[in-house]
Amino acid sequence: MKPIRVAMLGCGTVGREVVRLLREQAxxxxxxxxxxxxxxxxxxRRPHKHADLGDLLTADAPGLVTRDDVDVVVExxxxxxxxxxxxxxxxxxGKSVVTANKALLAEDGASLAVAADASGVDLYYEAAVAGAIPLxxxxxxxLVGDRITRVAGIVNGxxxxxxxxxxxxxxxxxxALEEATRLGYAEADPSADVDGYDAASKAAILASLAFHTRVTAADVHCEGIRAVTAGDIAAASAMGCVIKLLAICxxxxxxxxMPESVSARVHPAMIPATHPLAAVDGAFNAVFVEAEAAGQLMFYGQGAGGAPTASxxxxxxxxxxxxRVLGGRGPRESAYASLPVRPMGTLRTRYHVSLEVVDRAGVLSTITGEFARHGVSIAAARQTGEGNGDxxxxxxxxxxxxxxxxxxxxxxxxxxxxxxxGVHSVLRVEDLGRKGVAG
Amino acid sequence: MKPIRVAMLGCGTVGREVVRLLREQAxxxxxxxxxxxxxxxxxxRRPHKHADLGDLLTADAPGLVTRDDVDVVVExxxxxxxxxxxxxxxxxxGKSVVTANKALLAEDGASLAVAADASGVDLYYEAAVAGAIPLxxxxxxxLVGDRITRVAGIVNGxxxxxxxxxxxxxxxxxxALEEATRLGYAEADPSADVDGYDAASKAAILASLAFHTRVTAADVHCEGIRAVTAGDIAAASAMGCVIKLLAICxxxxxxxxMPESVSARVHPAMIPATHPLAAVDGAFNAVFVEAEAAGQLMFYGQGAGGAPTASxxxxxxxxxxxxRVLGGRGPRESAYASLPVRPMGTLRTRYHVSLEVVDRAGVLSTITGEFARHGVSIAAARQTGEGNGDxxxxxxxxxxxxxxxxxxxxxxxxxxxxxxxGVHSVLRVEDLGRKGVAG
Structure with missing residues (x-):
């Protein structure tokens, strides 16, 4: 059989593993x-760092991706x-493309999809979201025969x-950030992770696929975890919850x-400690999918790392x-639904609001009155620390x-x-379809 | 576009849902x-029971599946x-086939695959294992680019x-069986479930796909749960374990x-209470997959029921x-590896053995001596109930x-x-790659 020939762009942690596996499992x-x-x-960019690849190396990426003897480009x-x-x-x-590039797909996946369709070639990107997890x-x-209603999960390790x-x-x-950096889980500039941008890119990709529409990173409401304090974690624990950074589509x-619409957001949220996502610790990823006929599904595994991503x-x-061997192509993306994206301000969730107030009779009533005046119904309110002297x-x-x-x-x-x-913290509370959260 | 026309064989719980969804989501x-x-x-078989399907109904299944206007047969x-x-x-x-028939696939999937290849059509059967869970x-x-080493899970609700x-x-x-029957989770004749045959069929299908070889139901070592007692459950609990019926490939x-080989077995096993599979309760299914590059993955969801299976x-x-619209077919199964199936007697697992013995000095030593004589190394032995009077x-x-x-x-x-x-019970203990089980 005529071999399928692969051009690879980049050779970092993931690329090295791809090369290794291509050779070992040929x-x-x-x-x-x-x-x-x-x-x-x-x-x-720096061929001298990859001497073992010998003649395969080139610094001429534009020349490589259009070379006649190349069938597939891996980016x-x-x-x-x-x-x-x-x-x-x-x-x-006319080359098929396999990419792990979530930022590009979330910003301009449409251009890539249109180009792939124009040439009748494949554009695959399983590695862009949740690493090795088939998602x-x-x-x-x-799930193409079902109607997905929600995709929610932990997509940033x-x-x-x-x-x-x-x-x-x-x-x-x-x-905790310092420890993550020391152990190699966080980069020197952790912004893409801790400010939620990485998860927001993934949310855009997930929403697009799940709802057969086009959602870009700019459509995703994005809050990171920099403002989460040890006090927030303790408050969550007191409510039988844990705090996770969730992507919710x-x-x-x-x-x-509005007509039928979609939403996509990334923010820290309290979830019940009994929810399966609460048990997902460390650098693991897990995603819940809810569909009308299938019900609730969960996918769990390693979301990053060289070998898992290479898989x-x-x-x-x-x-x-x-x-390519069979002369065809796989299923294309479909964005036929063209659903509008719902503005964050119109979404409805529950909230945990923590305030520092003057310790004086009537203050609780004043506070709860403001919630009522804005039409926000209160499930529970409590006051602590009275008489603490300050x-x-x-x-x-x-x-x-x-x-x-x-x-x-x-x-x-x-x-x-x-x-x-002062307003100490405002945290969303998500039950993700489970009952039993206070309030 | 010319429509794709579907012949359906059977119209029970799953079939009714397929009809409903085909209509509602057309x-x-x-x-x-x-x-x-x-x-x-x-x-x-009994057209009068499905009057709402009108002219679509027929009792002539052989005529229907070869009719010129049929593209796909759903069984x-x-x-x-x-x-x-x-x-x-x-x-x-030349019809493509979608089937949920695990018993047939496990007994004679090879004949179906050969026939599909001969005609160049698709043979798909996602619904045959773990219902709605995409597995x-x-x-x-x-995972076709990876090397799967183990598939283990709960595949019978x-x-x-x-x-x-x-x-x-x-x-x-x-x-418990009586309650399951009353609630509709067990059939009047529960043998296929409680004796493990249903899970064994699924294990054969999973092992075949995961290891690119052919494993039939007859290759699967199969033990059900009829012999599991409340005492076994309590003994597992005392070890920090729960008992689950596992399919392990x-x-x-x-x-x-032996050369490289595969094994497939179904039996009750103690697993650590901290393992994610231990938390899978009720009629849910969950499957762990381990692959060399991807590491551990888990898939969780509803394993049965009309709507999930129809999804x-x-x-x-x-x-x-x-x-069919694109004029091609999807990826075929591959059984190129042709790996032998390892006999159950050669598999190595850990065991929890419970014996009723005479309450006399030296008995523990006699018992442990027999283990040693057979080359079975003991992790822990304990004697209880001395002086209980009998x-x-x-x-x-x-x-x-x-x-x-x-x-x-x-x-x-x-x-x-x-x-x-008497030998009270012999139960396998599986840590499924996790540490922390006694012994």
Whole structure:
């Protein structure tokens, strides 16, 4: 059989593992693909660092991706440019593409999909979300006969490691981040992870696939974990909850204000300690999917790392190779639904609001009155720390489901009241379809 | 677009849901498949029971599956015959097949696969294992670039409901079975579930897909849960374990006695209470997959029921329809590896053995001596119930990993000893890659 020839862009942690597995499992991969799968070239910026790849190395990425002897381009460089230009060139030249580039897919997946369709080639990217966990193919294919209503989960291992460490030891955010950095779970500049951007990219990809529409990173409401304190973790624990950074993608039925729509958001949230996602610790990922007929499903595994991510890349690569051997292509993305994205302000969730107030009779009544005035119904309110000597007390309010905008307006007013020293924290409470959370 | 026309065989719980979803989601399914997906006919034994299907109904299944206007045959009747003959006729006539028939696939999947290949059509069966959980497609496609080493899980909801009920309430097997029957989780004749045959069929299908080889139901060592007692559940609890009916498929490297091989078995086993599978209660299913590069993955969801199973059938149906619209077919099964199946006697696991013995000095030493004589290394042995007045005591032995045959020979000898009143139970202990089980 004529081999399927692969050009790889980038050769970092994931790329090295792809090369290793392509070599070590060559016979098995050939049997599964229907033809040998061979490396045709590897484009890197600093060829001298990869001497063992010999003649395969090149610094000329644009030349490599359009070379006549290349069938498939595997992209593991990440970032928007030059990845976008290179992949668009490759697709235009009739090469199938396998990429792990979540940022690019979330920003401009539509351009790539259009280019792949124009050439009739495959565009696969299982590795872009939740590493080794087979998630995109199940969404795109296994559940294609069902109606997905929600995808929610832990899709960033760095932040889950930090939050798990804070919960386990009572450590501060800063100390937990330092430990994550020391152990290699966080990068020197942790912003993409801790500010939620990485998870937001993944949420955009998940929402697009799950709801057959187009959602970009800019559509995703994004809050990171920098503001989560040891006190928040303790407050969650007191409510029988844990705090996780969640990506939540939902389909919302039509209502008076909007036709059927979708939403996608990333933020820390309290979830019940009994929920399966609460038990997902350390750098692991897990995603819940709810569909009308299938009910609740969960997918769990390693969300990052060289070998797990390479497993996902190779699964796509063998699938693409097999499609080329058979002369076809796999199922395309479909964005036929073209659903609008619901603004964050209209979403309804529950909230845990913690305030420092003046320790004086009537303050609790003033505070709860502001919630009522904004139409935010309270499930529970309690005041602690009275008589602690400094004249201040702590009020914690847990609401029923309320529109984000109403809650935000309430908090704005509260922050300006004379009797409020400060708003300690505002955390969303998500039961993810489970019962039993206070409130 | 020319519609894709579907013949359905059987119209029970799953079939009714397939009909409902095909009708309610017709527009969405058409958008995803690239053409309308229409029912061409439904073959049932008693047409008068399904009057709402009108002209679609027929009692002539053989005529329906070869009709010129039929593109795809969906089979939800179950059992070996007439399903096998009908599906072979359909495949021979160039129809793609979607089936939920685990018994047929486990007994004679090879014949179906050969017939599908001969005609160049699809044979899909996601619904045959673990209901709505996307599991076969991830094994067949997402992990096709990886090397799966183990698939282990809870794949029968009825037995998991019974074992969960026994663990929660201390109920006997008989009482828990009665409750399961009353609630509709167990059939009037529960043998296929409680004797492990259903799980064994699924194990054969999982092992075949995971290891790219052919494993049939006859290759699967199968023990059910009828012999599990409330005492066993309590003994497991005392060890920090729970008892689950597991299907375990493993790849074994070559050793002195055999080349590389696979094994598949179904039996009750103690697993650590901290293992994610231990938390899978009631009628839910969950499957762990371990692969060399991907590491540990878990898939969780509803393993049975009309709507969840129909979700899996429809996912396959849309995929098959899309393949026909595009003029191709999906990835085939591959059985290129042709690995031998390892005999149960050569497998190595750990055991929890409970004996009633004569309450006399030296008995523990006699018992442990027999283990040693058979080369079975003991992790822990303890004696309880001395001085309980009836002259008997209980000895519990937990072994290190030992060959099944050596353990069986040990137990045979123990049962014949004068000092042994009886062998109370022999249970395997599986840590499934986790640490922390006693011994």
């Amino acid at each position: 016979d098995e991969l050939a049997a599964r693909a229907g033809a040998p799968v061979e490396l045709a070239g590897v484009a890197v 593991v460089i990440g970032g928007i440019e030059p990845a976008r230009t290179l992949l668009l060139e490759a697709l235009k030249a 995109l193919r199940p969404l795109r294919e296994s 760095t932040t889950n490691f930090i939050l798990s460490a804070m919960a386990a030891s009572g450590a501060s955010y800063a100390d 939902e389909r919302a039925p039509a209502d008076a204000s 996902a890349v190779l699964g796509d690569l063998v699938a693409v190779a097999r499609n 004249g201040s007390a702590r009020i914690v309010v847990v609401t029923h489901k309320a529109p984000e905008a109403a809650l935000a307006a309430t908090v704005d007013v509260l922050a300006g009241l004379d009797v409020v020293h | 527009d969405e399914l058409a958008a995803r498949a690239g053409a309308p997906v229409e029912l061409a006919g439904v073959a049932v 939800v009747i179950g059992g070996i015959e007439p399903a096998r003959t009908l599906l072979l006729e359909a495949l021979k006539a 076969l497609r991830p094994l067949r496609e997402s 009825t037995t998991n409901f019974i074992l969960s009920a026994m663990a929660a309430s201390g109920a006997s097997y008989a009482d 493993e790849r074994a490297p070559a050793d002195a006695s 899996a059938v429809l996912g396959d149906l849309v995929a098959v329809a899309r393949n 002259g008997s005591a209980r000895i519990v032995v937990v072994t290190h990993k030992a060959p099944e045959a050596a353990l069986a020979a040990t137990v045979d000898v123990l049962a014949g000893l004068d000092v042994v009143h």
